[in-house]
Amino acid sequence: MATKLPKVPVVIVGMGWAGGIIASELTKAGVKVVGIERGKDRTTSDYLMGHDELRYQHRTELMQDLSKETITSRNNRSMTALPMRSYGTFIVGDGVGGAGSHWNGQTYRFLPYDFEIKTLTEQKYGPNKVKPEYTIQDWGITYDEIEPYYDKFEKMAGISGETVELYGKRSNPYPTGPMVKTPIMKEFEKVTKKLGFSPYVIPSSNLSETYKNPDGIQRGACQYCAYCENFGCEYGAKADPAVTVIPVAKNTGNLDLRTHSNVTRILNDGKKATGVFYVNTITGEEFEQPADVVVVASYVFNNVRLLLNSGLGKPYNPETGTGAIGKNYCYQVTGGATTIFFNDKEFNLYGGAGALGMELPDFTGDNFDHSNLNFIHGAGIRVTQYGNRPIANNTVPKGTPSWGAEFKKQSIKYANSTFPVKVQAASMPHRENYLDLDPTYKDAYGMPLLRMTYDYTEQDREIVKYMAQITKKIAKEFGADIMETNEEQAPFNVNKDGNTHNTGGVIMGADSETSAVNSYLQMWDAENVFVAGASAFPHNSNYNPTGTLSALSYRAAEGIIKYIQQGGLLV
Amino acid sequence: MSENEKNQQGVQDKTRRIFIKNSGLTVGGLIVGGAVGSLFGIKSDTKTEPATAMVHESAANPNEALMYFNQEQYQTTAAAAERIFPKDESGPGAKDLNVAIYIDHQLASPWGVNAKDYMVGPFQKPDEKQGGQLRILRKDLFLLGLKGLNDYSNKTFKKKFTELEAKDQDAILTDFESGKAGDLSGVSTNVFFKMLRTLTIEGAYADPMYGGNKDMQGWKMRKYPGSYMGYTKEIQSDKFVALKQQSLHDHMGH
Numbered sequence: 001m002a003t004k005l006p007k008v009p010v011v012i013v014g015m016g017w018a019g020g021i022i023a024s025e026l027t028k029a030g031v032k033v034v035g036i037e038r039g040k041d042r043t044t045s046d047y048l049m050g051h052d053e054l055r056y057q058h059r060t061e062l063m064q065d066l067s068k069e070t071i072t073s074r075n076n077r078s079m080t081a082l083p084m085r086s087y088g089t090f091i092v093g094d095g096v097g098g099a100g101s102h103w104n105g106q107t108y109r110f111l112p113y114d115f116e117i118k119t120l121t122e123q124k125y126g127p128n129k130v131k132p133e134y135t136i137q138d139w140g141i142t143y144d145e146i147e148p149y150y151d152k153f154e155k156m157a158g159i160s161g162e163t164v165e166l167y168g169k170r171s172n173p174y175p176t177g178p179m180v181k182t183p184i185m186k187e188f189e190k191v192t193k194k195l196g197f198s199p200y201v202i203p204s205s206n207l208s209e210t211y212k213n214p215d216g217i218q219r220g221a222c223q224y225c226a227y228c229e230n231f232g233c234e235y236g237a238k239a240d241p242a243v244t245v246i247p248v249a250k251n252t253g254n255l256d257l258r259t260h261s262n263v264t265r266i267l268n269d270g271k272k273a274t275g276v277f278y279v280n281t282i283t284g285e286e287f288e289q290p291a292d293v294v295v296v297a298s299y300v301f302n303n304v305r306l307l308l309n310s311g312l313g314k315p316y317n318p319e320t321g322t323g324a325i326g327k328n329y330c331y332q333v334t335g336g337a338t339t340i341f342f343n344d345k346e347f348n349l350y351g352g353a354g355a356l357g358m359e360l361p362d363f364t365g366d367n368f369d370h371s372n373l374n375f376i377h378g379a380g381i382r383v384t385q386y387g388n389r390p391i392a393n394n395t396v397p398k399g400t401p402s403w404g405a406e407f408k409k410q411s412i413k414y415a416n417s418t419f420p421v422k423v424q425a426a427s428m429p430h431r432e433n434y435l436d437l438d439p440t441y442k443d444a445y446g447m448p449l450l451r452m453t454y455d456y457t458e459q460d461r462e463i464v465k466y467m468a469q470i471t472k473k474i475a476k477e478f479g480a481d482i483m484e485t486n487e488e489q490a491p492f493n494v495n496k497d498g499n500t501h502n503t504g505g506v507i508m509g510a511d512s513e514t515s516a517v518n519s520y521l522q523m524w525d526a527e528n529v530f531v532a533g534a535s536a537f538p539h540n541s542n543y544n545p546t547g548t549l550s551a552l553s554y555r556a557a558e559g560i561i562k563y564i565q566q567g568g569l570l571v
Numbered sequence: 572m573s574e575n576e577k578n579q580q581g582v583q584d585k586t587r588r589i590f591i592k593n594s595g596l597t598v599g600g601l602i603v604g605g606a607v608g609s610l611f612g613i614k615s616d617t618k619t620e621p622a623t624a625m626v627h628e629s630a631a632n633p634n635e636a637l638m639y640f641n642q643e644q645y646q647t648t649a650a651a652a653e654r655i656f657p658k659d660e661s662g663p664g665a666k667d668l669n670v671a672i673y674i675d676h677q678l679a680s681p682w683g684v685n686a687k688d689y690m691v692g693p694f695q696k697p698d699e700k701q702g703g704q705l706r707i708l709r710k711d712l713f714l715l716g717l718k719g720l721n722d723y724s725n726k727t728f729k730k731k732f733t734e735l736e737a738k739d740q741d742a743i744l745t746d747f748e749s750g751k752a753g754d755l756s757g758v759s760t761n762v763f764f765k766m767l768r769t770l771t772i773e774g775a776y777a778d779p780m781y782g783g784n785k786d787m788q789g790w791k792m793r794k795y796p797g798s799y800m801g802y803t804k805e806i807q808s809d810k811f812v813a814l815k816q817q818s819l820h821d822h823m824g825h
Contacts, residue, residue, distance in 0.1 A: 048822060049819055049822065051797075051798035051799075051819065051822075052778055052798075052819060053776075053777065053778070054773060054777040054778065054781060058773065059682060059687075060687065065687050066687055066688055066689045067685075067686065067687055067688060067689060067690060069689075070689040073701065073702075074698075074701070075698070075700055079698060079701075080695065082695055082697050082701045082702070082704055083689045083691070083702075083704075084689070084702050085688050085689045085690070085702055085703060085704065085705075086685075086687075086688045086689075086702070086703070088702050180803070180806070180807055181807075182806045182807060183807075183808075183809050222801075222803075223800055223801025223802070223803055224801055224802045224803050224806050225799065225800060225801045225802065226802065346794075346811035347811065348802065348805045348806050348808060348811060348812055350794075350795050350796055350802065350805075351801075351802025351803075351805050351806040352802075352806060356806075385806065387802075388795075390776035390789070390790065390793060390795045391772055391773050391776045391777060394772065402748075402768065403654075403655045403656070403744075403748075403768050403771075404654060404655065404657065404741065405657050405659055407656075408656055408657060408659060408661070408664075409659065409661065411793075412661050412662075412792055412793045415793035415794065415795070416793070416794060416811065440693065441689075441691065442691070491700055492700065493699075493700045494700065494701060494702050495700075495701075495702050495703075
């Protein structure tokens with residue numbers, strides 16, 4: 001029997017970037033908030049033994065416990081989806097900070113083109129450029145409208161970077177200067193400039209210098225210790241909700257943070273939410289928490305699953321193309337890289353940072369002409385230096401056996417002498433790529449798991465072919481001894497693919513028929529439910545998603561405060 | 572406060588000052604989240620461990636004992652791992668790095684019983700693009716694999732795996748890798764092989780506290796420094812900077 005708790009103004013599900021930002025903004029405005037987090041509370045003192053590649057990266061210390069909850073996946077509707085039993089492609093965060101604790105910290109803005117992709121593509125290339133099975137749509141917000149929220153997020157997190165001409169207009173420069181340039185970054189800069197491109201230093205949440213944000217939070221500079229992705233930052237140099245927005249919310253006295261609490265259902269009467277139902281993951285106790293406003297701010301997968309398991313919104317149907325919950329699931333495309341090997345040069349690749357690298361703006365979005373190309377959008381082409389941890393990095397030239405004397409010799413020979421010119425390409429939504437509930441598999445609390453139906457499309461394969469030629473051209477200029485290009489995009493493989501940027505499923509838009517939430521992330525079908533996170537993206541751009549999902553969270557916070565005052569649909 | 576604790580406090584304060592100096596972090600204003608406080612207990616990267624201390628420790632290392640394997644299983648694992656990562660002119664192989672000790676400890680850990688994996692049925696045969704769908708636990712699969720190595724060696728060469736010449740051991744492992752060696756209670760030998768390979772690499776390069784990477788020699792071979800507080804200076808250098816290896820043990824602040 002669940003314990004029914006007294007009603008509160010706002011309950012937030014999930015304490016990562018989206019939930020943390022909203023909690024911080026609401027509590028600063030004097031609103032009492034209950035923050036529910038399925039994992040544990042965290043501070044930098046938890047990371048004193050943080051430089052442990054095995055524990056954090058390979059044994060996924062900061063990730064969700066799959067024994068309690070996972071997803072099922074299949075490449076198309078004719079297959080039976082099977083559970084992701086251990087981690088492969090996706091790493092889903094757990095605990096206060098969420099994925100914002102274990103991320104690399106690359107913090108971009110999306111392009112003006114992204115927010116009006118359908119309108120702008122049709123204007124420039126005609127209505128038949130994109131086939132109807134690609135369900136692209138405008139976001140219901142323009143770049144100019146979202147710009148102030150990007151600015152706010154960048155100031156809070158202290159993003160380090162340099163202004164790029166080919167990108168959207170900025171009201172302010174980045175609050176801190178760009179990260180340092182390492183020899184491989186300088187070389188990338190040199191060769192790409194020679195080719196006529198415009199390289200820039202990747203915007204970073206790993207602080208380039210000491211910074212004090214508008215909330216009074218002061219953090220030290222990144223030490224380039226090479227333990228970012230999969231790891232927490234023991235210096236607090238990497239922006240993480242646990243060292244920025246969460247402590248600010250706690251300091252107001254208005255945040256009631258409940259950890260080890262897993263929300264399994266949003267209680268509702270079909271029109272509005274009445275609260276949430278959650279289970280204490282340690283004791284098994286069940287609670288009903290009534291609330292005036294429910295903010296769903298967990299990871300993409302769980303946002304979609306919670307709505308479907310609660311009967312909120314209309315589930316997407318791939319047969320008819322109707323319904324919105326689960327629609328436009330997108331990923332990212334990373335084929336097309338060229339790996340280079342030097343026989344007699346060694347770099348200090350043991351050091352680095354999660355957001356240390358250089359990138360080209362020239363092949364992103366619609367910054368190049370697509371008239372004669374069989375795809376839209378583009379890719380960030382980049383060289384990064386995350387720090388080559390030794391278990392994960394054993395790149396050897398093709399033809400080398402995967403074990404034995406020759407493998408050992410080559411993997412040691414090139415340990416500090418190889419790196420890729422990489423591609424991170426946009427992902428366009430397709431009618432057959434979607435999320436729904438699995439008919440067979442359930443989580444530890446008896447609720448159905450989320451089922452993913454996804455594979456790369458023709459658009460993705462074309463983009464990879466195109467970008468592969470560019471990475472090859474750049475790599476050639478490096479004058480390396482060995483060059484290997486990955487020319488074709490292989491089918492999606494839940495074990496192997498190396499990207500964890502999942503988006504969509506609760507998408508935003510201007511039309512309640514084709515989207516789930518409005519530009520304040522307020523549900524069309526339940527006005528007191530706000531669904532924040534990358535689940536709101538109608539497509540995925542060629543950038544890392546955190547900057548955009550955080551900007552949208554600031555806008556959602558503004559919307560929630562407005563809703564508390566006036567009620568009703570805000571758009 | 573005991574004399575010992577006082578000394579310890581002194582070390583920590585010094586460390587904190589060094590970090591603040593290195594990072595340019597000035598104390599003042601509102602510091603939340605423990606950005607400075609968390610550094611207590613971390614030793615600075617200027618500290619060096621005398622080489623003799625390390626040799627002494629390795630001479631009587633209580634970590635070199637078995638939690639899971641029996642002697643024969645240990646020997647077979649050590650022999651197979653050595654073929655995956657053999658001793659050569661660049662340095663020690665899996666045997667000298669204590670990789671089999673590492674594997675033993677891992678199989679005895681929660682990872683060995685798939686504690687963080689989704690283990691609810693039904694277990695169905697996956698498409699090659701879907702993840703593994705095994706009901707069998709890692710610790711059990713590994714023992715089946717070891718038995719499989721000996722059975723296949725006996726069948727092929729009339730000897731146990733550990734008694735074979737290196738080239739014959741390689742032949743056995745090659746058949747395990749390709750799956751030609753058949754099944755182990757319904758699981759392809761390839762699945763066991765992949766697990767053995769992954770564990771061997773981990774055992775060569777994981778922090779030495781896990782039992783392998785003996786005396787950080789795995790790291791030394793590839794000039795990996797291990798665990799430092801930062802590399803701001805090194806990463807900007809045009810020359811390769813070789814650093815003396817440090818492990819998490821150096822962060823204990825004892």
